[in-house]
Amino acid sequence: xxxxxxxxxxxxxxxxxxxxxxxxxxxxxxxxxxxxxxxxxxxxxxxxxxxxxxxxxxxxxxxxxxxxxxxxxxxxxxxxxxxxxxxxxxxxxxxxxxxxxxxxxxxxxxxxxxxxxxxxxxxxxxxxxxxxxxxxxxxxxxxxxxxxxxxxxxxxxxxxxxxxxxxxxxxxxxxxxxxxxxxxxxxxxxxxxxxxxxxxxxxxxxxxxxxxxxxxxxxxxxx
Amino acid sequence: xxxxxxxxxxxxxxxxxxxxxxxxxxxxxxxxxxxxxxxxxxxxxxxxxxxxxxxxxxxxxxxxxxxxxxxxxxxxxxxxxxxxxxxxxxxxxxxxxxxxxxxxxxxxxxxxxxxxxxxxxxxxxxxxxxxxxxxxxxxxxxxxxxxxxxxxxxxxxxxxxxxxxxxxxxxxxxxxxxxxxxxxxxxxxxxxxxxxxxxxxxxxxxxxxxxxxxxxxx
Amino acid sequence: xxxxxxxxxxxxxxxxxxxxxxxxxxxxxxxxxxxxxxxxxxxxxxxxxxxxxxxxxxxxxxxxxxxxxxxxxxxxxxxxxxxxxxxxxxxxxxxxxxxxxxxxxxxxxxxxxxxxxxxxxxxxxxxxxxxxxxxxxxxxxxxxxxxxxxxxxxxxxxxxxxxxxxxxxxxxxxxxxxxxxxxxxxxxxxxxxxxxxxxxxxxxxxxxxxxxxxxxxxxxxxxxxx
Numbered sequence: 001x002x003x004x005x006x007x008x009x010x011x012x013x014x015x016x017x018x019x020x021x022x023x024x025x026x027x028x029x030x031x032x033x034x035x036x037x038x039x040x041x042x043x044x045x046x047x048x049x050x051x052x053x054x055x056x057x058x059x060x061x062x063x064x065x066x067x068x069x070x071x072x073x074x075x076x077x078x079x080x081x082x083x084x085x086x087x088x089x090x091x092x093x094x095x096x097x098x099x100x101x102x103x104x105x106x107x108x109x110x111x112x113x114x115x116x117x118x119x120x121x122x123x124x125x126x127x128x129x130x131x132x133x134x135x136x137x138x139x140x141x142x143x144x145x146x147x148x149x150x151x152x153x154x155x156x157x158x159x160x161x162x163x164x165x166x167x168x169x170x171x172x173x174x175x176x177x178x179x180x181x182x183x184x185x186x187x188x189x190x191x192x193x194x195x196x197x198x199x200x201x202x203x204x205x206x207x208x209x210x211x212x213x214x215x216x217x218x219x220x221x222x223x
Numbered sequence: 224x225x226x227x228x229x230x231x232x233x234x235x236x237x238x239x240x241x242x243x244x245x246x247x248x249x250x251x252x253x254x255x256x257x258x259x260x261x262x263x264x265x266x267x268x269x270x271x272x273x274x275x276x277x278x279x280x281x282x283x284x285x286x287x288x289x290x291x292x293x294x295x296x297x298x299x300x301x302x303x304x305x306x307x308x309x310x311x312x313x314x315x316x317x318x319x320x321x322x323x324x325x326x327x328x329x330x331x332x333x334x335x336x337x338x339x340x341x342x343x344x345x346x347x348x349x350x351x352x353x354x355x356x357x358x359x360x361x362x363x364x365x366x367x368x369x370x371x372x373x374x375x376x377x378x379x380x381x382x383x384x385x386x387x388x389x390x391x392x393x394x395x396x397x398x399x400x401x402x403x404x405x406x407x408x409x410x411x412x413x414x415x416x417x418x419x420x421x422x423x424x425x426x427x428x429x430x431x432x433x434x435x436x437x438x439x440x441x
Numbered sequence: 442x443x444x445x446x447x448x449x450x451x452x453x454x455x456x457x458x459x460x461x462x463x464x465x466x467x468x469x470x471x472x473x474x475x476x477x478x479x480x481x482x483x484x485x486x487x488x489x490x491x492x493x494x495x496x497x498x499x500x501x502x503x504x505x506x507x508x509x510x511x512x513x514x515x516x517x518x519x520x521x522x523x524x525x526x527x528x529x530x531x532x533x534x535x536x537x538x539x540x541x542x543x544x545x546x547x548x549x550x551x552x553x554x555x556x557x558x559x560x561x562x563x564x565x566x567x568x569x570x571x572x573x574x575x576x577x578x579x580x581x582x583x584x585x586x587x588x589x590x591x592x593x594x595x596x597x598x599x600x601x602x603x604x605x606x607x608x609x610x611x612x613x614x615x616x617x618x619x620x621x622x623x624x625x626x627x628x629x630x631x632x633x634x635x636x637x638x639x640x641x642x643x644x645x646x647x648x649x650x651x652x653x654x655x656x657x658x659x660x661x662x663x664x665x666x667x
């Protein structure tokens with residue numbers, strides 16, 4: 001096993017342990033948050049961030065696949081989407097828990113919750129499509145095309161829809177952006193958590209793509 | 224014989240394919256097939272059922288990409304024709320490729336002519352239908368045709384744009400003996416005209432029409 | 442250019458002619474729309490909604506019926522070609538963008554026919570009062586176009602897959618949601634006479650439809666040809 005890789009993995013492990021400890025032990029409860037609920041922010045924000053990043057990576061990989069037609073881009077797109085789905089689910093769940101504690105309701109369709117839901121739907125659709133196509137090249141092509149179509153809707157979701165949405169739902173409460181009301185200690189832990197989760201997902205991505213490469217090589221040998 | 228105003232390319236097109244293989248995930252259809260067909264040739268592709276004749280034909284038409292290998296179309300002058308344009312120069316008759324059932328024979332031909340951008344009139348279409356013996360039935364929806372009639376319409380559709388290359392996949396099937404005679408005459412005259420013909424078949428009679436042979440081992 | 446258009450029109454005309462003879466898609470669309478409308482009208486009717494909620498809720502209901510009716514019938518243009526095995530000859534005969542444009546045109550006709558039938562009926566049965574009727578038509582037209590563009594490319598994608606039916610809805614919905622939100626707001630605005638909001642929604646709709654048109658036109662040949 002690659003020594004640098006091994007060292008990095010252990011480093012990541014230690015990093016995450018420290019982050020978790022810091023989030024629960026070192027940091028005192030934040031002001032303005034009910035009970036200990038502020039701690040969830042250290043996990044909610046990074047997972048939402050990684051979910052979005054994974055989507056971006058998946059779309060770029062899809063574009064590269066359509067351009068170059070190399071299988072490795074398809075692996076990247078699929079693995080990234082899988083990670084994105086996982087993180088999106090985590091982000092949704094942590095967000096809902098936070099919303100329940102802070103505002104008494106698990107779900108109130110504010111723009112962020114709405115966006116993450118639509119992202120979840122896109123991921124679900126992406127995998128539904130992949131599972132419905134048997135031929136690997138066709139599967140790669142069709143899911144890459146869908147990825148790009150989904151990507152086109154993102155600017156609308158991010159910019160246009162929230163504005164329109166508020167005229168439809170003037171009663172929706174916006175989640176106060178936790179970042180703004182955090183002091184430096186909180187910020188450090190948050191950034192550290194962000195880095196940790198990103199590192200974690202990079203590792204998972206590399207493992208996933210390596211598995212796909214091996215699978216692919218096995219198939220090639222048949223011919 | 225009526226004069227029909229088709230656009231006709233002076234000079235034919237050669238097809239060559241080398242080391243072509245097709246795999247679907249873990250199933251290999253065939254490996255390392257090579258061959259060629261020149262203007263005035265009739266290439267016969269033979270092989271047992273399931274050996275991939277229809278798949279090879281689809282690859283040669285440009286409908287499928289081979290997993291490995293190269294297929295090339297070249298004009299007499301040696302120019303390479305890109306895959307996107309192959310459709311213009313070829314006609315196919317195959318069991319897996321159907322015409323529109325809800326339309327009549329005449330409507331089918333009108334559609335294919337229009338969508339190919341051909342300036343053909345109904346008189347032209349009727350002449351072609353007459354050649355394949357379908358003129359009396361030209362205004363009946365294809366749904367009501369016998370399999371032999373439907374096969375004749377497919378042949379008409381393949382000849383519509385007077386292509387340089389013709390593919391026949393089991394074309395004699397569904398034809399009665401007189402239809403088979405007619406088809407043989409037609410294939411031979413296409414070859415004599417200098418077109419390139421490719422036949423995928425297990426029919427012994429059809430095999431005799433060929434000047435070259437490629438065999439797919441199952 | 443005009444030859445391209447003539448070829449695309451040939452594709453659309455062929456689909457419409459075939460559809461007119463069998464009426465499968467039309468039946469699906471109409472049946473779905475009418476039964477849903479009947480259900481909504483029966484349960485809610487023109488009196489149950491409070492006056493201040495009406496513009497918004499009725500806009501929502503109208504568009505949900507339209508969208509789901511579309512999902513019931515708009516995949517047929519491509520799925521039928523694959524299932525009837527007529528797709529290969531079409532691939533050889535027509536340029537890919539011609540096929541895309543022709544099928545889009547066909548879907549547009551279906552959608553507009555559906556809307557022409559459904560919208561007046563909805564307004565009458567549900568007592569939907571529209572302050573700006575001509576602008577309402579604009580919202581329907583642009584929204585319907587957006588719906589057609591998105592469902593056309595998705596139909597092309599799923600026609601190549603195995604499970605088809607449910608997959609069409611699953612793939613279309615995430616892409617349609619932003620459009621849905623925008624058209625609902627646009628409809629609410631025209632119902633209430635809110636010109637500013639209507640303009641903003643219309644602009645958003647047109648942008649979205651435009652973006653999807655360009656992207657679909659680019660991606661379709663990749664989906665259509667192996």
